[in-house]
Amino acid sequence: MKLFYSPGSCALGVHILMEEIGAPFDLARVNFAEREQFGEPYRSVNPKSKVPALQRDDGSVLTEYQAISVYLALTHPEKRLIPLGAERHARMMEALEYVVGTIHGSGFRRVFRPAAFTRHEADHDAVKAEGIMIAKDGFQLIDKSLGSKDFIAGDFSIADPALFYVSFWAAERVKIGLPMNVQKHYDRMTDRPAVRKALKDEGL
Ligand SMILES: N[C@@H](CCC(=O)N[C@@H](CS)C(=O)NCC(=O)O)C(=O)O
Structure with missing residues (x-):
């Protein structure tokens, strides 16, 4: 998996979850100072021009903290990241x-x-x-x-x-x-x- 992030942004939340889970992943920095979020290369990853974006191993991309975190929790049930009940x-x-x-x-x-x-x-x-x-x-x-x-x-x-x-x-x-x-x-x-x-x- 690859996590697109900008340092200290809300992508930090997903970054922490990835570390908690311990699954291998790469970090790809999107340089906000250079407005890379609006450039075509990144818009082809996430047309919303925002981080976080999580590219899975099949190439598909998930966006939005809630969606990404639920995906990570449900694919790693042993980590018990969603309470039962x-x-x-x-x-x-x-x-x-x-x-x-x-x-x-x-x-x-x-x-x-x-x-x-x-x-x-x-x-x-x-x-x-x-x-x-x-x-x-x-x-x-x-x-x-x-x-x-x-x-x-x-x-x-x-x-x-x-x-x-x-x-x-x-x-x-x-x-x-x-x-x-x-x-x-x-x-x-x-x-x-x-x-x-x-x-x-x-x-x-
Ligand atoms: N609802 C989105 C919010 C994403 C978001 O607002 N990301 C900010 C960084 S914290 C961003 O990429 N901003 C780009 C910009 O403002 O140009 C989520 O939960 O992932």
């Missing part, structure tokens, strides 16, 4: 969707790509501020549902690397701080060998 499975997906869709998609996307939300450059600071509010509110909700649990579903699951990549942005990029339980989750994640390796291999 309807309630726990649904609650884990509920948190995962919220982290990716709301904290990332509505919150941090405003911070990193304000131009996607307004045609007026003069509004960029207001859009970014709104994004920070959405992200902060989102972390508060996740903090409550995490409570004293080690991981979102109790045990480590596909939702945790997603929470980690948005927490990484909060802590390292935007420096907005994290509520207590999310901070503990972040620290717990950074202790995992798979997370350390993914960070190191992305030069972070």
Whole structure:
């Protein structure tokens, strides 16, 4: 398999899962500074011009964190990356969707790509501020549902690397701080060998 990524992007979540699973894979960097995501070579891999994209060994490509992570979990059932039971499975997906869709998609996307939300450059600071509010509110909700649990579903699951990549942005990029339980989750994640390796291999 080959993972298309940009360092420190949301592809870090999939990168961590690949390391957790231990299946062999290659990393292919998409250089955002050179706008490679919009060039034809990469658009032939992912016409959405985004990372992550996971190319399987038959050449087919999967995109979107939720889809890729479910694929990795179901093809490596021994790793138990999706909790058993309807309630726990649904609650884990509920948190995962919220982290990716709301904290990332509505919150941090405003911070990193304000131009996607307004045609007026003069509004960029207001859009970014709104994004920070959405992200902060989102972390508060996740903090409550995490409570004293080690991981979102109790045990480590596909939702945790997603929470980690948005927490990484909060802590390292935007420096907005994290509520207590999310901070503990972040620290717990950074202790995992798979997370350390993914960070190191992305030069972070
Ligand atoms: N919903 C997608 C989001 C993918 C996404 O937004 N990727 C960002 C990096 S975090 C990207 O590739 N952005 C390219 C750009 O903004 O030009 C997913 O979950 O994979």
